[in-house]
Amino acid sequence: DAGVIQSPRHEVTEMGQEVTLRCKPISGHNSLFWYRQTMMRGLELLIYFNNNVPIDDSGMPEDRFSAKMPNASFSTLKIQPSEPRDSAVYFCASSSKFLRDEVNGSDTQYFGPGTRLTVL
Amino acid sequence: DAKTTQPPSMDCAEGRAANLPCNHSTISGNEYVYWYRQIHSQGPQYIIHGLKNNETNEMASLIITEDRKSSTLILPHATLRDTAVYYCIVRVNFGNEKLTFGTGTRLTIIP
Numbered sequence: 001d002a003g004v005i006q007s008p009r010h011e012v013t014e015m016g017q018e019v020t021l022r023c024k025p026i027s028g029h030n031s032l033f034w035y036r037q038t039m040m041r042g043l044e045l046l047i048y049f050n051n052n053v054p055i056d057d058s059g060m061p062e063d064r065f066s067a068k069m070p071n072a073s074f075s076t077l078k079i080q081p082s083e084p085r086d087s088a089v090y091f092c093a094s095s096s097k098f099l100r101d102e103v104n105g106s107d108t109q110y111f112g113p114g115t116r117l118t119v120l
Numbered sequence: 121d122a123k124t125t126q127p128p129s130m131d132c133a134e135g136r137a138a139n140l141p142c143n144h145s146t147i148s149g150n151e152y153v154y155w156y157r158q159i160h161s162q163g164p165q166y167i168i169h170g171l172k173n174n175e176t177n178e179m180a181s182l183i184i185t186e187d188r189k190s191s192t193l194i195l196p197h198a199t200l201r202d203t204a205v206y207y208c209i210v211r212v213n214f215g216n217e218k219l220t221f222g223t224g225t226r227l228t229i230i231p
Binding site for chain 1: 158161162163164165166169207218219220221222223
């Protein structure tokens with residue numbers, strides 16, 4: 001398996017532009033997570049989906065951010081309009097809830113390589 | 121999820137065992153201890169997890185104290201490629217999918 005795939009790997013845009021980040025989870029995984037990492041705030045969860053349904057979006061900073069998961073193999077995170085403070089590395093991760101073992105309790109999250117976003 | 125406390129940084133000589141401590145004194149009975157690491161510019165990588173028993177896999181060993189208030193991640197023979205930020209996370213596995221990352225420990229392996 002190729003692992004979690006994210007695109008683009010780097011994005012440079014100007015303030016006010018729309019930015020769309022893409023993620024392809026590991027095949028068979030039914031949970032998908034979007035995280036953001038900055039020097040100031042570290043790694044923080046933005047939103048996660050189970051079976052394509054958003055479960056918790058409390059980490060989404062404001063209405064400029066939106067995420068969709070139209071099917072089990074694709075998700076997008078959109079920022080419109082973008083601002084310089086959105087500059088960060090955005091990570092996508094996936095896991096399989098159904099592989100969870102009640103004894104070991106594992107639902108390991110596998111992370112993609114990230115998208116480094118710079119908003120000028 | 122319970123909060124964890126880790127030293128901000130540690131050094132370890134190449135080839136030696138790296139022992140990374142983590143305090144989680146408010147851990148609940150149904151919370152697991154997870155370790156992830158993040159090598160520079162990469163996504164976090166799962167290492168190991170456990171509930172109350174010591175665990176070992178091909179990457180590391182996890183030692184959890186009997187009262188579960190602290191744990192130690194052991195990298196038995198550290199290499200330069202183990203230089204990374206290591207995160208200790210406690211979380212339940214049912215009904216809460218979040219990984220809440222703290223500041224972690226920046227481990228530097230010295231040649």
